[in-house]
Amino acid sequence: MRERIRAYLLGVELQERPGFANEIEELQGLAEACHIEVVGIWSQKLDYPHRTHYLGAGKLQEVAEALRAAGEELAVIANDELTPSQIRTLERELDCRVLDRTMLILELFALRARTREAQLQVRIAELQYRLPRLAGLRESLGRQGGGSGLINRGSGETKLELDRRKILAQIDSMQGELEKLVHRRQVQRKQRQKRGVPVVALVGYTNAGKSSLLNALLRAYQPESEKQVMAKDMLFATLETSVRRIELPDRQHFLATDTVGFVSRLPHHLVKAFRSTLEELTEADLLIHVVDYANPEHPEQIEVTQETLRELGAEGIPVIYAYNKADQAGVVYPLIEGEGIYLSAREGKGIEELVAMIRERVLEPYxxxxxxxxxxxxxxxxxxxxxxxxxxxxxxxxxxxxxxxxxxxxxxxxxxxxxxxxxxxxxxx
Incomplete structure (x- = not known):
């Protein structure tokens, strides 16, 4: 049984990085998705995070006093990726478990991973993150009980006394297994390309409704299909790439690919580990950029997705913007404007118009x-x-x-x- 964790959030508000309130709200969402109860938030405006203890000395003392006054064991979660020295100092000064944004995202991916490939990718990313932080993580991980992910690593094979050589050996072994799985998927992808079937990849911020849109396509054109994908109102519900054939009434068809969602400051280790999975979208003929239009932060989420696509080398692929959840945003829908369409995957409204846009861009006229x-x-x-x-x-x-x-x-x-x-x-x- 997983240990219930209660925690404070710590954040440094930088003048050069706007949107701090949104970041903290997202950090709280990530914590709650990991079954962590947030009991308070401590923030401080600084020019840059302190080199050794993240927050300023005075603010750090306030947090330490609040932790002692709580009368229970609490954790703290930093809104940034901490260095080994910052982890060591915070653990010493606060005498509690210290997590950071990257640990939280890795933990959430570990909770959501279902297939062997996704589990390997997450585990490799965890070990690569852990490697330079062995000293800093020593005390924190020593306090933890059994479970999965970085937050609750137990006393088994991943206990801290694993030295650098053993961790590197684990990474090498898992990468070998992962390469075999990736090769199998690459063969399947080449077979699809040989058949000349267009590939349409659904991309976007986590929880924008990509899986819901794929299911709406299946309901519209294969109503008897039993191949719907899992779609839940949660962060990172999808970690595995799902490919579904969408056959239109005139027998024309394309393949729709559901991909892992993005998030602001997605850890480099995860982008690297999931690169093989994300290759699916870099070889697509068309991208459907799904946007949660009801979210007031959707412009920033669009920017994060675009930046991630550039990092993956997918910026040259044609894009249709699917402004989803229009029913919750109070706008007219379905409506096509330029390269975008306002629709509701939940209600199935706008699907025919979206398919007409797809047909125009990737399907040859009969x-x-x-x-x-x-x-x-x-x-x-x-x-x-x-x-x-x-x-x-x-x-x-x-x-x-x-x-x-x-x-x-x-x-x-x-x-x-x-x-x-x-x-x-x-x-x-």
């Missing part, structure tokens, strides 16, 4: 064809029945005659193996 497929090429008939729109089927002495609409790529693929009756196949929308 062409009308009149062909006869020899009886010896029965596989071609089966393929077109599955991937094209069949208007008429007749059986003639030469073979199966089809009047159909199909993609130009499929027409070119089979043109030499069938009898073409219309020399000038027409392109249709």
């Amino acid at each position: 062409m009308a064809c009149d062909i006869t497929v020899p009886f010896t090429e029965g596989g071609i008939v089966s393929y077109f029945n599955e991937h094209a729109q069949i208007h008429e089927t007749r059986y003639e002495p030469e073979g199966t005659r089809l009047r159909l609409s199909c993609s130009p790529a499929d027409y070119e693929r089979y043109r030499e193996r069938v009898i073409v009756h219309d020399a000038d196949a027409a392109t249709i929308d």
Whole structure:
């Protein structure tokens, strides 16, 4: 059973980094998602965090007195990534467990990871974070009971006495296992690319509604599908990449990819560890940038997502902005404005308009064809029945005659193996 933690939040408000109130609110949300009860917030305006004890000496003394007066064991959580010396000093001066923003995000990822690949990625990121902080984390981790993540590491294999060499050996071993899983997914991705199916990746800030939008697409076009993904109103509900085929009424289709959400100052270790997963979006044909339009901080969240995409090398991919939760934002929807669309994934309103935008950008217009497929090429008939729109089927002495609409790529693929009756196949929308 996980230990219930109560904690103070500590924050340094820097003049050069606006949005401090939003950062603290997000830090509180991260703490609560990790089942940590926030009992108070201590903040201080400084030009920069103190080199050894994060807060100024006077403010640190106030926090120490409040901790002693509480009469119970509390923890403190810093809004920044702490250095080893800052961790050591804070633990000594406050005599309590010390966590930072990075630890909190790593812990939350550890709680949410379900697949082996996600668990390996999170664990590697934890160990890489731990490595330079062994001395600083020694006392804090020594106080902790059993559990998962960095917050509640127990006395087993991850106890602090693991030295640097053992941690490096663990990282090497897990990276080897991870590479095998990544290779398998890369093979699957290359097979999809070979088939020429467009890939549309859903990206955005955590809890913007990416999984809900993917489920809305499935409900609209595969209502009997049992392949809906988990969608919950929580931070980082999705850590695993989910790929779903969206087949439209005319048999055109694309692959929709749900990806891990972003957050401000996402730890470098996590970006690096999840790079293999995030490669899915760097090879997409189109990005759907899902925005929680009801969140007053959505402009800043858009900026964070754009910056993360630039860091991943995905800034050159075409983007549609899906302003989700329009039903909660009090705006007119569904509505298309330029490269953006206001919609509600929860209500399923705006999905058809979004698909029309996707169709325009990544799906080839179908062409009308009149062909006869020899009886010896029965596989071609089966393929077109599955991937094209069949208007008429007749059986003639030469073979199966089809009047159909199909993609130009499929027409070119089979043109030499069938009898073409219309020399000038027409392109249709």
